Amino acid sequence: xxxxxxxxxxxxxxxxxxxxxxxxxxxxxxxxxxxxxxxxxxxxxxxxxxxxxxxxxxxxxxxxxxxxxxxxxxxxxxxxxxxxxxxxxxxxxxxxxxxxxxxxxxxxxxxxxxxxxxxxxxxxxxxxxxxxxxxxxxxxxxxxxxxxxxxxxxxxxxxxxxxxxxxxxxxxxxxxxxxxxxxxxxxxxxxxxxxxxxxxxxxxxxxxxxxxxxxxxxxxxxxxxxxxxxxxxxxxxxxxxxxxxxxxxxxxxxxxxxxxxxxxxxxxxxxxxx
Amino acid sequence: xxxxxxxxxxxxxxxxxxxxxxxxxxxxxxxxxxxxxxxxxxxxxxxxxxxxxxxxxxxxxxxxxxxxxxxxxxxxxxxxxxxxxxxxxxxxxxxxxxxxxxxxxxxxxxxxxxxxxxxxxxxxxxxxxxxxxxxxxxxxxxxxxxxxxxxxxxxxxxxxxxxxxxxxxxxxxxxxxxxxxxxxxxxxxxxxxxxxxxxxxxxxxxxxxxxxxxxxxxxxxxxxxxxxxxxxxxxxxxxxxxxxxxxxxxxxxxxxxxxxxxxxxxxxxxxxxx
Numbered sequence: 008x009x010x011x012x013x014x015x016x017x018x019x020x021x022x023x024x025x026x027x028x029x030x031x032x033x034x035x036x037x038x039x040x041x042x043x044x045x046x047x048x049x050x051x052x053x054x055x056x057x058x059x060x061x062x063x064x065x066x067x068x069x070x071x072x073x074x075x076x077x078x079x080x081x082x083x084x085x086x087x088x089x090x091x092x093x094x095x096x097x098x099x100x101x102x103x104x105x106x107x108x109x110x111x112x113x114x115x116x117x118x119x120x121x122x123x124x125x126x127x128x129x130x131x132x133x134x135x136x137x138x139x140x141x142x143x144x145x146x147x148x149x150x151x152x153x154x155x156x157x158x159x160x161x162x163x164x165x166x167x168x169x170x171x172x173x174x175x176x177x178x179x180x181x182x183x184x185x186x187x188x189x190x191x192x193x194x195x196x197x198x199x200x201x202x203x204x205x206x207x208x209x210x211x212x213x214x215x216x217x218x219x220x221x222x223x224x225x226x227x228x229x230x231x232x233x234x235x236x237x238x239x240x241x242x243x244x245x246x247x248x249x250x251x252x253x254x255x256x257x258x259x260x261x262x263x264x265x266x267x268x269x270x271x272x273x274x275x276x277x278x279x280x281x
Numbered sequence: 282x283x284x285x286x287x288x289x290x291x292x293x294x295x296x297x298x299x300x301x302x303x304x305x306x307x308x309x310x311x312x313x314x315x316x317x318x319x320x321x322x323x324x325x326x327x328x329x330x331x332x333x334x335x336x337x338x339x340x341x342x343x344x345x346x347x348x349x350x351x352x353x354x355x356x357x358x359x360x361x362x363x364x365x366x367x368x369x370x371x372x373x374x375x376x377x378x379x380x381x382x383x384x385x386x387x388x389x390x391x392x393x394x395x396x397x398x399x400x401x402x403x404x405x406x407x408x409x410x411x412x413x414x415x416x417x418x419x420x421x422x423x424x425x426x427x428x429x430x431x432x433x434x435x436x437x438x439x440x441x442x443x444x445x446x447x448x449x450x451x452x453x454x455x456x457x458x459x460x461x462x463x464x465x466x467x468x469x470x471x472x473x474x475x476x477x478x479x480x481x482x483x484x485x486x487x488x489x490x491x492x493x494x495x496x497x498x499x500x501x502x503x504x505x506x507x508x509x510x511x512x513x514x515x516x517x518x519x520x521x522x523x524x525x526x527x528x529x530x531x532x533x534x535x536x537x538x539x540x541x542x543x544x545x546x547x548x549x550x551x552x553x554x555x
Contacts, residue, residue: 023300030297033390105308109311137441
């Protein structure tokens, strides 16, 4: 496999440049050393970044691949003129055609937070994170009616990371509730959830995988035994089927895929960008 | 302001398409209705997505702006031929030039999770999230030595959301510890942290902003009073200065900016992509 260095250069955090660059690089069989250079927002910092990139070029005798999201035209120009890497100018490539289509100039503003204190978006996000932490693992029934989604599923089916992801990325208030042997005996959802059926979404998981995960935490326990995992998963799935709760299996899904599927099914209106 | 509809179309979750598209759209003064269409991974789903997009075009008499991250060549071709929106083909635009530079073909694989059970990346991420939740707000001193970072700061300075973000996005084990009046009286960091000074990073915040945030939770309390916030922030800052702990002010920063700055300063090697 070929070896290359990839740089993600941004005048902001570089998170978008990195996510996008990684998605592109994943299309190739490459050994890539990856370096993110955030906050390159002055001419000086641009020259410094270019020195580092050009140094890689000299060492490796291969053009570094440089993904940039730069809005400052001076910084852009310095990259265009001096960078010996292969520059993938992500903003330039799309902003110019859009200016033509919209008949408007872009304003070259860096995607940076400036006035957090007045930002409703920011306080909604904080509230969502606090709510979600306080409602993790059935900890609290207080104010369940304010939840955007209530995740249910057996212990270790992926509820906590999914809840936190939805809160962090979509400012959603998420409660999550474990389905436990008592619920299976009663053959009913936890009583606090019955009036909120429309908000429920179930997570399930392959019993073999569940047993593996539980064995990492409590090796050799009844809780982790394959037999018990099979029973719990089967009971949980029939309960969700019976009560008409939508659900998905997390076995082969990333947190991002689980979260996207939940949004898509439960609240398609939230599939709009923030 | 002009009105448009923007679509983010992907054969995966569409998270990257949306993040990138939003960054581009933020360069314009536009009222944008945003729609994410994830999992468009078959010819049928491509035609369905295009029907929806072309319907917007007919209703609005303006080309919808369509950001795509599609790796399947059949699906790409259907978009190129039938979509009446302005298609910003994010993969096509960069993958082809890269194929030339690398002298290699891309393999058109969808960025999707397939074998979670064998993925070390996945289990590291879960472990980081569990660790971080268990070590939120000074809850536990167990295994503090395993932390990648320990955040310190006064109550409500942004430690919890930053910790969760670092765990979720970078699989970092993060502990966070409140600095409380007792610490200020002793004029020392919490004792459990003294041997771990190299892992510490401080968050501070403008006292006026802190008082606002605390007043939302406990209106009119001494805890939230501007006078008390001024005292706590000043004590915390002098303690960090005295003990040589790096720190930043969260007042005008997003969680992403705080996290990027911490990574950049404390563990630059982690600025590499996952």
